Amino acid sequence: MLKRAMISAMGLTLLTACGSGNETDTPAPIDAAQTPDVLDATALQALLIEVEEGGIVELPEGTIELVDGLSLDVNGVTIRGAGQDKTILDFSGQQGAGEGLLITSDDVIVEGFTMRDTKGDGIKSKGADRIIYRDLTVEWSGGPDENNGAYGVYPVESTDILVERVTVRAASDAGIYVGQSDNIIVRDNVAEYNVAGIEIENSTRADVYNNVVTKNAGGLLVFDLPDLPKVGGNSTRLFNNRIFDNNTRNFAPPGNIVASVPSGTGIIVQANDKVEIFGNELTDNRTAHVLLVAYSPEFEDERYNPLVRNVLITGNTYENGGYEPQGDLQMLAMLMGGSLPDIVADGVDRWHDKDPVDLNLVIDEPESVSYVSLGLGAYPLDPSNLSPSDERPNGTPGERLQAVTLSHSE
Amino acid sequence: MKRILIGALTVVLAACGRAPLPDLETILADKPAPALSDYGLFMDPTGRVPVDGVLKYDLINPLFSDHTDKHRYAYVPAGTRVGYTESDVLAFPVGSVLVKTFAYGDRYLETRLLIHKADGWEALPYVWNTEQTEAIYAPVGKRIEIAAGLAAKDAPGFTYAVPNKNQCKTCHQNGDAVSPIGPKVRNLNHPGPQGVNQIADWAERGWLSDVPVAPPRMAQAFDPNASLTEQARAYLDINCAHCHKASGSASNSGLWLDWEIEDAVKLGVGKHPTAAGRGSGSALVVIEPGDPEQSILAYRMASAEAGVAMPELGRALIHDEGVALIEAWIREMDSDR
Known part of the structure; x- marks a missing residue:
């Protein structure tokens, strides 16, 4: 300290001696980076900027209130809290940024803390390869509300993603959303009270398993949308998940694709190729346990295939589904007696003026599991095209998908 | 030290x-x-x-x-x-x-x-x-x-x-x-x-060489002598395209607003939002031709609220002139596409 003061004094003297006419106070000394005892928001952001590659940023027990979004752009960093119930990052006073924490570097681990009430998304990682989200809670404390942020955990445009033991509550879009990415494992998480519990979108090679998915409007979603840099979602396995009571109202702001998800759906596969659904426990989802649908709005993207094809459904359990269908399906169900079977396909097998495509859907379940194809043929939706059939599609199972292996984790 | x-x-x-x-x-x-x-x-x-x-x-x-x-x-x-x-x-x-x-x-x-x-x-x-x-x-x-x-x-x-x-x-x-x-x-x-x-x-000054006879020139965003499209595209280029481009921070949105983009959907016309959340307002698409009130682009520009406002960084106030320009541009678009 003495040394610093001396140097400052010398600088001041020299400046004055030089006759610059600038006779003001010494500039405030710059403090070297150090870990403070009590971490406030500014100190935390400073640590996230100054941390060396491969370093660890420890978050102490307690609540840190933030007015701005945090960000990390250093490779190999671990951000580690004292535990989900011990370290709370509170964003209820957030004034800026589109998310609570933005990660743009590779090989990052975030673990052991809670993100609460961010104004936009919770944690977003973009172009962040080999990331691990672990033992986190991301939640909006007021429960379902259209003013909550869109995504809780939001990795996008990345390769090798692990999301495990994360709890996400009340996101106004998807609790856990993986977009435009490749090689993904989402396991052992709890997603509840979101519009969509877990969503894999425009992504390839994803294993989603051992998750508890409940009280969302829709449980597990595998979607593909046109007009994004990466299209052509394929090769996702949904297995050994408990998907029950996803009957929360759809509180997504209009315009977002999930706003079209009928409350009460367990699994929705839309516009994807090669999806396996097995070993899941589907209970009390009022619209339908499983929905297989094409992308219905108009599009021009020539790279895009809006149909669901090469889906295998086998060895799941189904209990009390489709008893009170919601949304567009409510109207269609009315025409068919009011309720829907366990598995519902829209029967759309062509788009624009193209010829019908063999969707190759395989429903390998006991006869007790009910199924219907609405037989719509094509979109836009026209109820007069409805020609429901409970005859199961006669697809042939292709080669089973291989388990996802991540380059950075077991 | x-x-x-x-x-x-x-x-x-x-x-x-x-x-x-x-x-x-x-x-x-x-x-x-x-x-x-x-x-x-x-x-x-x-x-x-x-x-x-x-x-x-x-x-x-x-x-x-x-x-x-x-x-x-x-x-x-x-x-x-x-x-x-x-x-x-x-x-x-x-x-x-x-x-x-x-x-x-x-x-x-x-x-x-x-x-x-x-x-x-x-x-x-x-x-x-x-x-x-x-x-x-x-x-x-x-x-x-x-x-x-x-x-x-x-x-x-x-x-x-x-x-x-x-x-x-x-x-x-x-x-x-x-x-x-x-x-x-x-x-x-x-x-x-x-x-x-x-x-x-x-x-x-010797900083630049190989300058062509007529280097390209951008329209002035509020120049009444430029067309509304030129004005609006000039505005979007400098205010949005640093993120909303193929190599920018918002690449994943697929909404690309740089001057060179010609594809109407990439510019937002009839384009559904990707990850807008409540930033969509009640609108279904980024630009609804003829209807700025139903266009997410105008909605987010006209907000100062974190999580809604665009750009996400560097703006706490609303740029009324910019909002008016983009609204006028959208209003002028042929709604009959």
Whole structure:
């Protein structure tokens, strides 16, 4: 300290001696980076900027209130809290940024803390390869509300993603959303009270398993949308998940694709190729346990295939589904007696003026599991095209998908 | 510490002697200098008057930043040249510094430096003290309370956010690298603060060579003589496209707003949002031709609320003129597509 003061004094003297006419106070000394005892928001952001590659940023027990979004752009960093119930990052006073924490570097681990009430998304990682989200809670404390942020955990445009033991509550879009990415494992998480519990979108090679998915409007979603840099979602396995009571109202702001998800759906596969659904426990989802649908709005993207094809459904359990269908399906169900079977396909097998495509859907379940194809043929939706059939599609199972292996984790 | 002291001494000594020059050693040092004045870009620490070789310039269209006045300077090391590029940011040589000070009149808020180091551009924020005597390195940014009426006659009081070092990179991201945004030929090809055409001037100074006879020129966003489309596209290019482009921070949205884009869907026409959340308002598409009230683009521009407002960074106030321009452009679009 003495040394610093001396140097400052010398600088001041020299400046004055030089006759610059600038006779003001010494500039405030710059403090070297150090870990403070009590971490406030500014100190935390400073640590996230100054941390060396491969370093660890420890978050102490307690609540840190933030007015701005945090960000990390250093490779190999671990951000580690004292535990989900011990370290709370509170964003209820957030004034800026589109998310609570933005990660743009590779090989990052975030673990052991809670993100609460961010104004936009919770944690977003973009172009962040080999990331691990672990033992986190991301939640909006007021429960379902259209003013909550869109995504809780939001990795996008990345390769090798692990999301495990994360709890996400009340996101106004998807609790856990993986977009435009490749090689993904989402396991052992709890997603509840979101519009969509877990969503894999425009992504390839994803294993989603051992998750508890409940009280969302829709449980597990595998979607593909046109007009994004990466299209052509394929090769996702949904297995050994408990998907029950996803009957929360759809509180997504209009315009977002999930706003079209009928409350009460367990699994929705839309516009994807090669999806396996097995070993899941589907209970009390009022619209339908499983929905297989094409992308219905108009599009021009020539790279895009809006149909669901090469889906295998086998060895799941189904209990009390489709008893009170919601949304567009409510109207269609009315025409068919009011309720829907366990598995519902829209029967759309062509788009624009193209010829019908063999969707190759395989429903390998006991006869007790009910199924219907609405037989719509094509979109836009026209109820007069409805020609429901409970005859199961006669697809042939292709080669089973291989388990996802991540380059950075077991 | 020692290096800083030497840097300071160099500046001081230079200031005592003949014409002062920027301190290239400090500019290219691994660590940011503690104070803006350490770089020797200005005659004294108040940062009002540049030294010789640090040239004031401007852009045909500024990014809206809460009505701040912006003072931009470029420094190119003596004996080096800027590579001419037709549509990308000019190829500034290593050692170049782009300086941008944000101010309300005489009150300077922050000065941002973009320094082209050997391994790429680095973005460094400096914040002015309240006495306006010195700008200090502020890697975590700062929030500054601005009184009502200061930013603009009718502007409310608000908190001005100096971005932190990472946030600098969010906007300046270009693929895996950091890059300047504004200094493209088309944004510079007009009479600048020196009163002469900046491209011609830079060529005459020996900064630029191989300049074609008629370099491209961007429309002025609020020039009534330009078409609404030209005005709107010019506005979107400088205000949005730094993120909303294929190599930008918002690449995953698929909404690309740079000047070169011709695909209507990529520009947002009839395009469904990707991850807008409540930022969609109640609109279904980014641009609904003929109907700005049903267009997410206009909705997010007209908001000042975190999580809704676009751009996400660097704006706390609403740019009414910009919103009006984009609304007029959307309203004029053929709704019968």
